[in-house]
Structures are given as structure tokens and as C-alpha cells.
Amino acid sequence: MSTSRVAVTLGDPAGVGPEVxxxxxxxxxxxxxxxxxxxGNVEALERANRVTGTELRFSATPGSGAIAVDEVAIDGSLPDxxxxxxxxxxxxxxYIKRAVELAMSGEVDCIVTAPINKEAMNLAGHHFDGHTGLLAHLTGSKSSFMLLASERLNTIHVSTHVSLRTAIDRATVERVLATIEAGHRHFLRLGRKARIAVAGINPHCGEGGLFGDEDTKFLAPAVELARAKGIDVVGPISADTVYARAYGxxxxxxxxQYHDQGHIPIKLVAFETAVNVSLGLPIDRVSVDxxxxxxxxxxxxxxxxxxxSAIDYARIVAAAPRNVAA
Known part of the structure; x- marks a missing residue:
């Protein structure tokens, strides 16, 4: 049993977050x-409690013996x-802002986030691409990286919630190298050196320039730079085979290199157990996927x-040292 303190955000109170x-x-x-x-809100949790029949007790009063709730005021009544x-x-x-405050102050060791709805968030005037961009903004980070973790397959993304055209533009030597390094550091923090493969961005990695030259101009140099730093990385490898090899x-x-290239294989093999981990932030955050x-x-x-799964992974991350030499 871990003694690390974990904050769980309620997510969108109109969704399944409170129930899960x-x-x-x-x-x-x-x-x-x-x-x-x-x-979040005791009222939303009690509503979920009734729906699921879990019979838990919640309280915003510390030391009550119930599950602790950091009550956050909302604008109006509880949404339908x-x-x-x-x-x-x-x-x-x-909820997320409050959880970040708790993590930045050291009152909790990790944040676990329930799902939010990007349309609802933007309708409310919060114009972010989701948790990733919002957390980077709240922590003052220039950028962050999305890692999807499961038992047999892990993938980290060069870009996430952008158009495919924009994703191709973002696959620069610098960004690909930074993504490799972020994944490398994360695995070192968990106690092992990762064997990393970089997926190609074009079919068959461009087939010698027949289908594009981004793989040779940007991805291959990033891999070489990472290898020069002692990172165990290979590639680019054609995306239609690299995931099968990793799963094996x-x-x-x-x-x-982009959102669907990493999400589709993970959701195919670990739809119910894969978790989303934010890297590159001054705090630790794990989410349902x-x-x-x-x-x-x-x-x-x-x-x-x-x-x-998110709770289990959060406790592992929270117990791991943050300052690990790469």
C-alpha cells in the first residue's frame, strides 16, 4: 500500500467521471x-453514489472518516x-485548477483526472485543447508530452490535439528529440532504461523520398542526436510494423508522430486499462484514457x-523520485 497522497479531479460533472x-x-x-x-463537489459524488449503489460517504470536513472532498464552488446548480x-x-x-494548486504546494503527490468535455470547456470560455494544454498553462510549462501507458504497449506523442497538417509541421528535429528524451527520463524514473522506437511519419518512412522526405530530414537526425546522448533508440521505423514489434x-x-498514430494501437489492445500520463510538467498527472x-x-x-489503472499508475509515479539523471 502506497502512502502517497493523490488528488482525483471530478472531471465534467455531467459525464461518467463521478461514477467511475x-x-x-x-x-x-x-x-x-x-x-x-x-x-469537486460532494453533491455530484452523492448523485453518482446513488446511481452506482456504492454506499460511500463523502465529506468536505477533514477527519470525518469519510472520503475527503476538496469542495470547489461551481457557477450555478449542479448540471444535468x-x-x-x-x-x-x-x-x-x-477542479483542475484547484488540484494543480494542491500539487504545486506539495499537499498532494500526484493528480488523477477524470474525463472532461472539450466542447463544454470551450463554451465556458476556456480555450484549451484539453487537459494537456490546460495543465501546461497552469503550471507555467512551455510544453508537455502525452504518454499512453499499458501493460504491453506504451507510446509517447510528438503532437496530440492538432490537425494532421499541423502535426506534420510540428515533427521537427527539436521536438522529436525532446519527445524521445522525455520518454527516456520517465522510464529511468520508474527504474529502467527504455528501448525506444520512433515511428515514421510517412508510409514506409517515405520509401527513399517517394512518399515524402520528413522522415529523413527530421526524424532520423533526432534519433541520431538521441543516440549520441546514450539513449537506446532506433528509427524511424514504418508505423505499420513498429507497434506490432513493440507489443511483441x-x-x-x-x-x-501524431494523435491517432499513437492512440489507435493503444485503444485496440488496452482500451479499458491504458492510462494517459503527462510528462514534462513540474507536477505528476495521470488520467483515464x-x-x-x-x-x-x-x-x-x-x-x-x-x-x-490510473490510480495504480499514479501511486507508482508518486512514489518515484523526480530528479533522475538522464
Whole structure:
């Protein structure tokens, strides 16, 4: 049992976040629950409690014996379940801001985030691409990296929530190298040196220039620079084979050049258990790798396996030293 303190943000209160949180916490031993604080609203958690039948107790009063809640005021009444709402979008951002304050002050060791709805967040006037951009903004970070982690396949992204055309432009030598280094440092922090493969950006890595020259102009030089720094990395390797090789055990981490190139294989092989990890921030953050699922919100049907995986990974990260020599 880890004694690290973890803050769990409620996510969009109109989605399945509250339900997967209460289900996951109910599945933990009582002693483990004492190490968690939910950043959100007692009312939303109690609503989820009724839907799921988990029979947990929540309290904003410390030392009450119930699951601790850091109560965050929302603008108006609790939003209806299953609907896109600017009130819910604003509330989800307020939860994240509060959790970042707790992490930056050292009151918690890691943040676990439940899903937010980007449309609702933007309707509320918070114009970010999601958690990744918002967390970078709140922590004053120039950029961050999205790592999707699962038991047999891990991938880190050069770019995420941008158009494919923009993603190609962002695959510079500097950004690809920085992504390789971020993944390398993360695995060192967890106690092992990763075998890293860089996925090509064009079909067959450009086939000698027939299908584009980005792989030879940008990706290959980044790999060489990383190898010169002692990083165990190869590539670029054609994306249509590298994930199968990694899943088979040849590599610990694949560098994906854009969102779908990394997300599709992970969601194919580990849809219910993969977690989203933010690297490059001054705080630790792990998230479920699914959305708000408005279509089933309020039914109690949401699967909490992903939230349990995020909680498990968060405790591992929280217990790991942050300052590891690369």
C-alpha cells in the first residue's frame, strides 16, 4: 500500500467521471481510500453514489472518516447528467485548477483526472485543447508530452490535439528529440532504461523520398542526436510494423508522430486499462484514457477499470523520485 497522497479531479460533472471515481474508490481497501482527496463537489459524488449503489460517504470536513472532498464552488446548480453544458465545462476547469494548486504546494503527490468535455470547456470560455494544454498553462510549462501507458504497449506523442497538417509541421528535429528524451527520463524514473522506437511519419518512412522526405530530414537526425546522448533508440521505423514489434516485446516505448498514430494501437489492445500520463510538467498527472460518455452517464454502467489503472499508475509515479539523471 502506497502512502502517497493523490488528488482525483471530478472531471465534467455531467459525464461518467463521478461514477467511475466512486466505483474505483469503493473497490479499494478502506485504508487505501484515506490517501485520496476528490477535488469537486460532494453533491455530484452523492448523485453518482446513488446511481452506482456504492454506499460511500463523502465529506468536505477533514477527519470525518469519510472520503475527503476538496469542495470547489461551481457557477450555478449542479448540471444535468448527459448534456453538454458551459456550467459543467467551467466546473471541470475549476477542479483542475484547484488540484494543480494542491500539487504545486506539495499537499498532494500526484493528480488523477477524470474525463472532461472539450466542447463544454470551450463554451465556458476556456480555450484549451484539453487537459494537456490546460495543465501546461497552469503550471507555467512551455510544453508537455502525452504518454499512453499499458501493460504491453506504451507510446509517447510528438503532437496530440492538432490537425494532421499541423502535426506534420510540428515533427521537427527539436521536438522529436525532446519527445524521445522525455520518454527516456520517465522510464529511468520508474527504474529502467527504455528501448525506444520512433515511428515514421510517412508510409514506409517515405520509401527513399517517394512518399515524402520528413522522415529523413527530421526524424532520423533526432534519433541520431538521441543516440549520441546514450539513449537506446532506433528509427524511424514504418508505423505499420513498429507497434506490432513493440507489443511483441521488442520495444518498451514507441514515439508516435501524431494523435491517432499513437492512440489507435493503444485503444485496440488496452482500451479499458491504458492510462494517459503527462510528462514534462513540474507536477505528476495521470488520467483515464476515455471520454465523458454522455450517452451512458447517469446509468451506472460506466466501467471503472480505467480509473483503477490510473490510480495504480499514479501511486507508482508518486512514489518515484523526480530528479533522475538522464
Amino acid at each position: 471515481i466512486v466505483k474505483a474508490l469503493a473497490a479499494l481497501p478502506q485504508a487505501d481510500r484515506e490517501n485520496f482527496v476528490v477535488v 447528467i448527459g448534456k453538454v453544458s458551459p456550467v459543467a465545462g467551467d466546473a471541470s476547469v475549476r 516485446g521488442a520495444f518498451d516505448l514507441v514515439v508516435a 476515455h471520454g465523458t460518455a454522455f450517452d451512458i452517464a447517469g446509468t451506472g454502467k460506466a466501467n471503472h477499470a480505467n480509473m483503477l
